[in-house]
Amino acid sequence: MPQVTLTVNGKTNTVEVEGRTLLVELLREKLRLTGTHVGCDTSQCGACVVHVDGESVKACTILALQANGSQVTTIEGLAKPDGTLHPMQEAFREYHALQCGFCTPGMVMSAIDLVQKHPDGLSEKEIREGLEGNLCRCTGYHNIVKAIAAAQDVMHGRAQTLAPAAE
């Protein structure tokens, strides 16, 4: 069987896969990193978004072998070892940007890529457009957009701490 070597959340793994094994299957079933979800399995919903070499991709639409040699970050790799959440995770919590939470790992990974690509900041409209590949069946998106708007200020160093959500 072919082998894939990739670094996931800083740890290098070598895993046997089939030609058809998807990256999301490798993450969930071989590495037991089940934070990355599969919603549609048809490239529509974005629940499976992870970062491959710093770019957000749908892990259900890339073969494990195509990711050979790459650096992968999943939702499990965001918080510090002491449990301190990434500013985007903290913002999702503060702004009540999730209900059932199924879309959340992909939403957070897409949001981080979006904010990193826009160091000058994103308008509300740009945030909404940037989330085109992520579907949420619960929240109606408003609080997700608010969370990303608040997190970007912390991520770009324009604010020390997250602006608290309105009561």
Next chain:
Amino acid sequence: MYDFEYHKPGSLADAVKLLSADPDSKPISGGQTLLPALKHRLNKPTSVIDLSGIAELKGVRREGDKLVIGALAKHVEVATSPEVKAAIPALAQMASTIGDTQVRNRGTIGGSVANNDPAADYPSAVLGLNATIVTDKRRIAADDFFQGMFTTALEPGELLVAIEFPVPEKAGYAKMRNPASRYVMAGAFVAKTGGGVRVAINGAGPGVFRQAEMEKALAANWSPDAVAGVKQSADGLNSDIHGSAEYRAHLVTVMAKRAVAAAG
């Protein structure tokens, strides 16, 4: 998905060799079309040949009055490339509206043009700009390349290497997206060059096509009003749950007007 062997050749010559050795093999670039198709078992390749390591298929560069885009250029690269933005801003703008961020981070121009989905964006730019498709064997004019739904002049095992776009005086693109799938219901790419005016319509029919009456109208008078009076016939256009052929025919004129306005 059925299982297959996976190969990642390091050169164009090796890729061509692998493809010709196995008639049931398939190339993969970004996989944003091929992998969903394989999941549906629409296709059963014995081996999948990953083109992503082939240097000859990469890069975006200006060569005199042409813009040359390697087959492996991702949608995000075309959307953000300073060379593309300077030479053909309408092409960069088009690329920035394909699918979503994650699709644009993986999907490539070569994969999209080789696939020739009737609802894809790039084919109208390739036809509208009178581009040349460069393969591992030959050069193909856009007018000969697109042959209807999911069909092109590419022979089995032939690889798209690059696309050469003549830099136009003006070009513009407008599309109406299906609100759910976000694919094109009807789109129009218009271009004005030294060689004349071209209008290519995507999304509306079973394949991208040129709109000769609009080309004539725009050659006489380059303005949105010139195409406003040109009616597209509904004969042969797509009719499905998303819209009737008559609706799409109406959209063609509206999109052409918007495309000319966008071109300025």
